[in-house]
Amino acid sequence: GIQVEQSPPDLILQEGANSTLRCNFSDSVNNLQWFHQNPWGQLINLFYIPSGTKQNGRLSATTVATERYSLLYISSSQTTDSGVYFCAVELYNFNKFYFGSGTKLNVKP
């Protein structure tokens, strides 16, 4: 199956700092989504981004499908950004997501 690798696995930031999370995938994909799992376990859909760039407030994401990677940018981080960030990809003709193992972010006040 497809490999989805996220880096870094763990990240500690001081409040106000910026960060970049990376997701590499081993095959062409039809769909890519970024999720935030908050400390209560809830999965929040951040971006649907199979290609191109999107922005939503302090968060933005870029997917370069031809080079098989996606980046999630967090600017001016806040303690509420803490949690685990997952990248998930969906292959053509396969109606299921393959998740990476996540980046665990801890933003300290």
Next chain:
Amino acid sequence: NAGVMQNPRHLVRRRGQEARLRCSPVKGHSHVYWYRQLPEEGLKFMVYLQKENIIDESGMPKERFSAEFPKEGPSILRIQQVVRGDSAAYFCASSAGVQDTQYFGPGTRLTVL
């Protein structure tokens, strides 16, 4: 516009009991997916269903696990004779169509004592 609903949110079972997890998709969505998240891991696909049909169950354990999505009512994930290794968070997602955005529910956290 309600999102994906899952109940119960927390479920405790003793070894050997049955666990039934329910998922109501977004209104109008006819595609349902179940994923399992073991502690400290990412989510793993289990099964994909459309109304009354199992489309892909390649991620389901061969024994004790079953899923259904009847014509009326929620999708059910059923685990018979639970064991400690079944302790996990089970997430349901739904989509409007094939390869559309999947919307995830809040999950059911199953603890097997």
